[in-house]
Amino acid sequence: MSDLTIQIGDLNLRNPIMPASGTFSEELADVFDLGILGAHVTKTITQQIRGGNPTPRVCEVQGGMLNSIGIPSKGVAYFKNNVIPFYSRFDTPLIVSISANTTEGFVELCKDVSVEGVAAIEVNISCPNIEDNGKAFAMRPSSTHEVLKQLRASTSLPLWAKLTPNTGETIEVAEAASEAGADALVVSNTMLSMAVDVHSRKPKLGNLMGGLSGPALKPIALRMAYQCARAVKIPVIGCGGISNLDDVLEFLIAGASAVQVGTATFLNPTIMPSIISGLQAYLRDHQIDCVSELVGSILDTDLSENLSIMEVAP
Ligand SMILES: Cc1cc2nc3c(=O)[nH]c(=O)nc-3n(C[C@H](O)[C@H](O)[C@H](O)COP(=O)(O)O)c2cc1C
Numbered sequence: 001m002s003d004l005t006i007q008i009g010d011l012n013l014r015n016p017i018m019p020a021s022g023t024f025s026e027e028l029a030d031v032f033d034l035g036i037l038g039a040h041v042t043k044t045i046t047q048q049i050r051g052g053n054p055t056p057r058v059c060e061v062q063g064g065m066l067n068s069i070g071i072p073s074k075g076v077a078y079f080k081n082n083v084i085p086f087y088s089r090f091d092t093p094l095i096v097s098i099s100a101n102t103t104e105g106f107v108e109l110c111k112d113v114s115v116e117g118v119a120a121i122e123v124n125i126s127c128p129n130i131e132d133n134g135k136a137f138a139m140r141p142s143s144t145h146e147v148l149k150q151l152r153a154s155t156s157l158p159l160w161a162k163l164t165p166n167t168g169e170t171i172e173v174a175e176a177a178s179e180a181g182a183d184a185l186v187v188s189n190t191m192l193s194m195a196v197d198v199h200s201r202k203p204k205l206g207n208l209m210g211g212l213s214g215p216a217l218k219p220i221a222l223r224m225a226y227q228c229a230r231a232v233k234i235p236v237i238g239c240g241g242i243s244n245l246d247d248v249l250e251f252l253i254a255g256a257s258a259v260q261v262g263t264a265t266f267l268n269p270t271i272m273p274s275i276i277s278g279l280q281a282y283l284r285d286h287q288i289d290c291v292s293e294l295v296g297s298i299l300d301t302d303l304s305e306n307l308s309i310m311e312v313a314p
Contacts (some may be wrong), residue, residue, distance in 0.1 A: 001280065001284075002071060002280060002283035002284060002288060002289055002290065003101070003289060003290040003291065003292075004016070004276070004279065004280065004291050005176065005290075005291075005292075006038065006257055006258050006282075006291060006292060006295075007235075007257075007292075008120075008160075008184050008235045008257060008258060009120075009158045009159070009183035009184055009234070009235065009238065010158060010183075011039075011093050011119055011158060013038035013039055013093065013119060013258060014036075014037075014038055014092070014218050015036075015037075015038045015276055015279070015291070015303060016038055016252065016256075016257065016258035016259055016279075017037060017248070017258070017259060017261065017272050017275055017279070017293060018036050018037055018038045018039040018040070018041055018095070018237075018258065018259070018260050018261075019037065019040070019041050019043050019260060019261055019262070019265065019272065020024050020098075020239050020260035020261060021042065021043055021097040021122060021124065021162070021260075022043045022044060022069065022262070023261075023262040023263060023265050023266065024040070024041065024043075024265060025043065026083070026086050026087075026270060028265075031208075032269070032270050032272075032273045033240075033273075034092070035090045035091065035092060036091055036232070036272075036273060036276060037092055037272060037276075038092075038258060039092060039093045039094075039095050039119070039120075039258075040071065040087050040090065040092055040093070040095065041095045041096050041097060041122060041260065042079070042083060042094070042095065042096050042097055043097065043121075043171060044071050044073070044097040044098065044099045044124045045073045045074070045075070045076060045079050045097065045098060045099070045109075045113075046071060046073040046075065046076075046098075046099055046100060046109070047075065047076055047100065047105060047108060047109045047112070047245050048073070048075050049073060049074060049075040049078075050070075050071060050073045050075075051072055051074055052069050052070040052071065052072035052247040053068045053069060053070030053205075053206060053207040054086050054206030054207055055206045056069070056204065056205060056206050057069050057205065057206060057207070057210075058106055058205075058210075059195055059204040059205060059247075061193070061195050061212065061213045061216070062216070063214060063216030064212055064214025064215055064216040064217060064241065064263060065189070065212075065213055065214050065263055065266075066193050066194070066195055066204070066205055066210040066211065066213075066214055067163065067205075067210050067211055068205045068206065068208075068209065068211070069208030070123075070207065071099055071127070072211045076109060076112050076113060076168065079096065079113065079260060080113075080115065081309050083096075084115070084117040084118065085117075087117070088117050090241050093119030093120060094118055094172045095118075095119060095120045095121070095122050095160065096113050096118050096120075096121055096122065096233070097108060097122040097123075097124050097162070097173065098113060098121055098122070098123060098124065098253035099124040099127045100125065100127075101128060101129065101130045102129070102130060102131055103129075103131065103146060103147045103150050105296075106123065106147055107150050107151060107154045109270070110123075110151050111154050111155065113155075114155040114156070114157050118157060119157070119158070120158040120159070120160055120183070120184075121151075121155065121158055121159055121160065122147065122156050122160040122162055122186060123147070123151060123159055123160065123161050123162060124139035124162050124189070125138040125143075125144060125147060125148075125161060125162060125163070125164070125220060126162060126163070126166075126188075126189035126190075127301045129143050129149070131143075131182065135258075136164050136166065136167075137190075137266060138161070138162070138163050138164040138167065138173055139164060139166060139167040139169075139173075140167070140169065140173070141169055141172040141173050141175070141176035142176070143160070144173050144176040144177050144180070145176040145177070145179065145180045146180075147180075147299030148161055148176070148177050148180035148181060148182050149181065151181075152180060152181030152182075158183040158184065159181065159182050159183055159184075160182065160183065160184040160186050160187040160237065160238075161177040161182040161184075161185050161186065162185075162188070162189055163177070163185055163186065163188045163189065163191070163224070163228070164188060164189045165188045165190075165191045165217070165220050165221065165224060165240070166191060166192050170224050170227055170228065171227050171228070171231045172220050174187075174227070174228040174231050174232050175231055175232060176187050177232075178231075178232040178233070178234050179236055179263060182234060183234060183235075184235045184236070184237055184257075185228050185232065185234060185235075185236050185237065186237045186239055186260065187221060187228050187236055187237065187238060187240075187256070188220075188221050188224050188225075188240055189211065189223045189239075190210075190211025190212055190213045190217065190240060191211060191212045191220060192209055192210075192212075193209065193210060193211065193212040194210070200312075207268055213240070213241070213262055213263045214241055214243075214262075214263040214264075215241045215243055216241065217240040217241040218240055218241025218242065218247060220240065221238060221239060221240020221241060221251075222238070222240070222250055222251060224240075224267075224283060225238040225251055225254055225255060225256045226254040226255050226298070228255075229254065229256065229296060230255065231256025235257035235258070236256045236257060236259045237256060237257065237259065237260060238251030238252075238256030238258070238259045238260070238293040239259065240255070240259070240262075241262035241263070241264075242259050242261050242262070243261075243263075243264040243267075243271070244264075244275065244278075245274075245278035245279060245282060246273075247259075248275055248279065249279075249294065249308050252291070252294040252297075253294055253295075253296075253297050253298045254296075254298050255295065255296040255298065256295070257292075257295050261275065267274050279291065
């Protein structure tokens with residue numbers, strides 16, 4: 001058997017496969033043994049109970065889906081009383097995803113969830129920052145740095161910063177998160193998109209716009225994961241359109257230390273267990289002792305020093 005373990009900062013994961021926030025919940029325990037996963041990642045929670053966005057909240061598009069769920073949350077008390085006890089039966093790190101619309105709100109929630117049973121905090125900074133004209137925290141290096149710096153000072157738990165593809169400053173945002181004390185980057189959340197019903201001429205989502213996920217997102221998230229892994233020393237966790245073993249391998253080879261599987265679970269609830277056994281078989285067939293050997297093993301195209309990626313693109 002090859003070694004599937006992966007180190008994310010101080011956390012030792014039994015394998016690099018974990019669910020993406022919001023696409024996984026306790027009910028999946030009826031479908032497969034959740035104890036085989038590398039980590040458990042919760043749906044993003046907020047401090048207070050919150051309703052979600054207007055319906056319809058999801059629609060299918062070519063190559064994926066759009067969602068504008070809007071982070072409905074049962075609040076932090078429900079999380080502590082129900083979610084933590086549920087996951088405590090597994091010997092698997094529990095990662096809680098948190099969100100707030102202000103830095104102060106993030107800090108308060110971060111302190112509140114820094115309790116026994118939580119192994120790390122995933123900071124969903126892809127949400128609007130009301131102190132910055134509603135732009136998501138992760139769209140700018142300055143707001144990313146500020147919120148993570150404050151969070152770093154408010155907890156001793158590992159912090160994973162979840163980035164957004166909706167920025168032209170991926171590398172700068174990754175560097176800002178790392179410099180402010182993030183222990184890992186999750187790359188990435190969904191891409192802002194829309195779809196129109198041509199018969200009713202209405203937007204297909206009740207909230208007009210939503211986030212694109214699924215296979216159509218994969219090349220973008222893969223490019224970002226590659227760029228981030230090059231730019232920072234902390235581990236990168238790839239996320240976006242991962243639907244099969246080859247997708248996982250692409251992310252690992254491009255530099256991600258682990259991956260999150262989201263939309264693919266809706267189509268096939270046992271996709272994660274299948275990927276884990278496929279990964280073991282791949283390593284055996286390629287005589288690779290440890291999965292970590294794959295991480296960042298990409299053989300780069302030799303770009304001459306002064307040629308930027310933009311210049312070589314058609
Ligand atoms: C229905 C749905 C709900 C989601 N909810 C959250 C969430 O609460 N917090 C979060 O950080 N990301 C959320 N996401 C984004 C996913 O975690 C993931 O970043 C994104 O879907 C890309 O991965 P995928 O293409 O594998 O789905 C959600 C995605 C979907 C499709």
